[in-house]
Amino acid sequence: MMRVRGVERILRAYATVEGAGVKLHRAFGNYEVPQFDPFLLLDDFRAGRPEDYLAGFPWHPHRGIETVTYMLEGTVEHGDSMGHSGNVNAGDVQWMTAGSGIIHQEMPQPVNGRMGGFQLWVNLPAANKMMDPRYQEIRKAQIPVVSPTPEITIGVICGSFNGLTGPGRDIIADPQYLDVSLAPDTIFTLPVREGYTAFGYVTGGEGTFDSEEGNRVVNRDLVLFGGGASIWAKSFGKGMRFLFVSGKPIGEPVAWRGPIVMTTREELRQAFREYENGTFIRKKA
Numbered sequence: 001m002m003r004v005r006g007v008e009r010i011l012r013a014y015a016t017v018e019g020a021g022v023k024l025h026r027a028f029g030n031y032e033v034p035q036f037d038p039f040l041l042l043d044d045f046r047a048g049r050p051e052d053y054l055a056g057f058p059w060h061p062h063r064g065i066e067t068v069t070y071m072l073e074g075t076v077e078h079g080d081s082m083g084h085s086g087n088v089n090a091g092d093v094q095w096m097t098a099g100s101g102i103i104h105q106e107m108p109q110p111v112n113g114r115m116g117g118f119q120l121w122v123n124l125p126a127a128n129k130m131m132d133p134r135y136q137e138i139r140k141a142q143i144p145v146v147s148p149t150p151e152i153t154i155g156v157i158c159g160s161f162n163g164l165t166g167p168g169r170d171i172i173a174d175p176q177y178l179d180v181s182l183a184p185d186t187i188f189t190l191p192v193r194e195g196y197t198a199f200g201y202v203t204g205g206e207g208t209f210d211s212e213e214g215n216r217v218v219n220r221d222l223v224l225f226g227g228g229a230s231i232w233a234k235s236f237g238k239g240m241r242f243l244f245v246s247g248k249p250i251g252e253p254v255a256w257r258g259p260i261v262m263t264t265r266e267e268l269r270q271a272f273r274e275y276e277n278g279t280f281i282r283k284k285a
Contacts, residue, residue, distance in 0.1 A: 002191060005198065007210050009035070013044055013201075013220040018118035022108070023047060027201055027222040028145035030256050035224060035248040036264055038123045038173045040065065040261060044201075044220060045108065046072065046116030052137040053115060056107035061280055062098035063271050064129040066122040068177070069094045069106070070157065070243075072203075074115030075252035080104035081281050082133060088117075091140025093157055098154050098267055099124070099131040100282040101271075112218045118201075118243065122173050125250050130282070142167045151186040155179035161190075161244075173247035180242050182207065182235035190244065191230050198225045198246035200233070 011032075013025035027042040047053045047195075069076060073236045078094065079085040081103040089095045090111065096102070108115050124131070144156045144164040154161055158168030159176030168177065174196075181187055182205075192198050197224060200209060206218045209225070211232045217223060225231055233240070254261060255268040262268045274280040 002229040003227075004189075004211060004230050004232045005192065006227035007223055008226040009224040010215060011124075011222045011224070012223065018043070018067075019106075020055035021264050022055060023052040023059065025044070025220055027220070030049045033254050033256065034249075036199065037251065038247050039199075039245065040121040040123050040254075040256070041196065042201060042222070043182060044203075045119065050115075053108045059099060059103055059105045059277050060106075060259050061103045061261045061271075062096075062123055063101045063280070064098065064263075064267075066095060066097045066171070066173075067125065068120040068122065069096075069117060070120075070179075071117035072202060073190040074111045075109050077107045077109060078104065080085045084135065086137065088137075089140070091143070091170065093136075093143070095136040095158075095171070096128075097124075097131065097134045097137065098155055099129070099133045099209075101274075101280045102133045103281065106163070120177075120245065121261075122171075122175070122247065123250055123254065123261060124172060126252055128172055129262060129267075136168055138167045148184075151183035152188055153181045173250075175245060175247040178244040180233075180244055182233065184235055184237050186235045186239070186241045188233045188235075189230055190233075192225070192228070192246055194227065194229050195249075197245045197249055198231065198244070199223060200225070200231070201243045201245075203234060203241045203243060205238040205240035207235040207242075209268065 013027040024045040076088040156166040157177040158166040
């Protein structure tokens with residue numbers, strides 16, 4: 001029998017402001033390093049008022065990380081220093097590997113008055129921090145959806161579940177990223193690779209990840225799991241929807257300031273010097 005992971009910690013996403021004045025909720029960030037290794041940050045930018053997000057995230061740099069944007073509603077208009085531009089629409093995912101450096105902007109826009117989604121930051125190992133930047137643009141239609149029972153529906157963004165593999169491929173952290181929906185009063189068990197960091201972020205309804213049915217969680221609660229080979233979840237009367245994410249820890253030092261994450265303070269200082277003197281973007285040979 002697979003050992004079920006216990007609930008190690010429950011965090012409540014807190015309100016904060018980022019970009020040019022975007023109001024969002026942060027599930028975890030630099031205060032939690034290295035508990036979520038290799039993951040650095042999870043932001044929830046679901047919002048009901050356009051004035052909370054229309055200022056967006058004007059031009060800014062990234063180096064040493066990957067950013068994963070998953071839209072539920074509305075769209076994010078994107079452009080960058082590589083000449084890449086486009087939209088991340090409802091149900092789409094953009095997996096951006098900043099690597100040696102990207103300067104970009106992300107501007108949220110409502111569709112039919114609605115906008116919302118999530119951004120996850122994934123650290124890169126020291127050996128890969130200066131890799132060439134790249135994108136994986138994943139459209140909603142590419143994400144397989146599986147229902148192992150009529151009460152359970154799972155979107156497989158990355159990793160595998162029930163014989164299906166998500167379209168996010170060749171990711172260094174070897175992640176699993178699932179969007180799980182449970183009907184009311186449904187029990188769900190999910191195998192998880194031992195030794196990998198794993199968390200769940202509730203995006204709707206209510207339930208528990210505690211087999212003794214304690215630790216009730218609701219929208220914007222995040223659960224960090226302890227060690228083991230599976231997780232257990234149960235929804236209550238409203239059902240429950242949650243993001244499940246797991247990945248292989250890096251176990252290296254983290255030097256982090258703003259949108260740049262390196263391994264040493266000197267690498268961090270160098271990155272900001274390059275940004276200031278115009279040599280931040282590396283030219284391919």
